[in-house]
Amino acid sequence: MKIAEQVTFGGSGWDRAATARADAAALRNRDDAVAIPFSHKKPLLDGAGRLHRLPARHDRLQEDLLWILLGQDGSTPTFAVDVSHWIPEEGEPEISPEFFDRSEQRFPFLPPNCGFADLRMVMTQLDRRDAELAATGKALIEWHESHGFCANCGARSTPADGGWQRVCPACKRRHFPRTDPVVIMLVTHGNDVLVGRSPGWPEGMYSLLAGFVEPGETIEAAVRRETIEEAGIEIGQVSYLASQPWPFPASLMVGCHAKALTREITLDPVELEDARWVSREEMMDVFAGTHPELLGARPGAIAHFILRNWLADRLD
Structure with a gap:
């Protein structure tokens, strides 16, 4: 897929400066070093939807915090730093338990337009560079926490x-x-695509089928196994499309195109609440927001990216 890295969180050409990681402490003390704060795994954004960077020597950023060297922007060392211990004057920040966390936490010593926001909510606002940095910082902070x-x-x-x-x-x-490989499948049969919904998703939301790759398993085998386990559909040809780092919490989504050999759906009710075949014309209505029953995969997710390019006939 020629435009594979245009997916959200795709590669931006960021210099991760892996050879400099042993000198991270010295880099952090440089006058030009910057830090991107994360609170409860939420990145700090400014009012324009960009990651907000603080000087690494800011008086609120102590040495004993979790610091992660993300890399270098030119010659500028750039860190992620976990500031979940910050408590605003009004008390402990309230973190929403909902599927989409729309809450935002602000602090009086930061610029008034800055706040910590859930990456799921803001990922499509970020440019490619900020999206890659936010995904990397969140994934690593979550790994350290667990x-x-x-x-x-x-x-x-x-x-x-x-x-x-x-x-x-x-x-x-x-x-x-750790990074957990997950296959996500554009399963097609003629003019139709297979979509499903998991229990607990927002009402009407459908997306592509997906599942974790098991030890000793190829990507192609995982596509075939997951599709027949979840929906009872047998798969023939499998081809690679694109991949996406998905830091919720630590997945690498491997997008594939799978040609179905059968159409009869046998649902695994533990994995899926429903699954159905949707025609290309219906999916166009889903993307236009005019379908009477279905909501599509959320923008920013690789399922949305793949489906949009399938509709545009750009899977080459």
């Missing part, structure tokens, strides 16, 4: 290598951020 202890001996581990490792002081084992 992997604080050594999986080998159980001792508490500590961040290392600019936040890209955790090291166990007891057994010296090194741990690296």
Whole structure:
């Protein structure tokens, strides 16, 4: 797919400066170093929908916070920093439990137009560079939060290598951020595409089928297994389309085009609440917002990207 990296969170040509990670502490103390704060895994945005950067030596950014060297913008070291300990004057920030967290947290010592916002809500507002940085920072902060202890001996581990490792002081084992590969399938049969909805999704929302790749499994095999397990549809040819880092919490979505050999749907009610074939013409109505029953995959998700390009006949 020639336009594969135009997907949200796709590559922006960012210099991750991997060879400089061992010197992250020194880079953080440079006068030109900047930091992108995250609170409860929400990035800080300004009023124009851009990531807001603070000087890394800002008096509110202590050395003992979780710092992650994202890379360099030209020669400028750029970090993500976890400031979830910040509590505004009105008390502990309220984090919405809903599918889309529309709450925004603001602090009096920041510019009045700046606030911490859920990445799901703002991902389509960000330019390609900011989207990549936000996805990387969120994914790594979440990994540190959930992997604080050594999986080998159980001792508490500590961040290392600019936040890209955790090291166990007891057994010296090194741990690296995890990424979970997930296949997401454009399953077609003639002029129709297979879509489904999971329990708990917003009413009327349908998207492409997806599932985790299992150990010892190829991408193609995972596409065939997941489709027949969830919807009872047998798959023939499978081809790669595009991929998307999906930091909710740590997936790499591998988009594929799968040609269906059968049409009869046998639903797995544990995985899917419903699944159906939708014609190209119906899907055009879904994207136009005029379909009487269906809502499409949300903008920013790779399912939306793939479906939009399928409608435009741009899967080459």
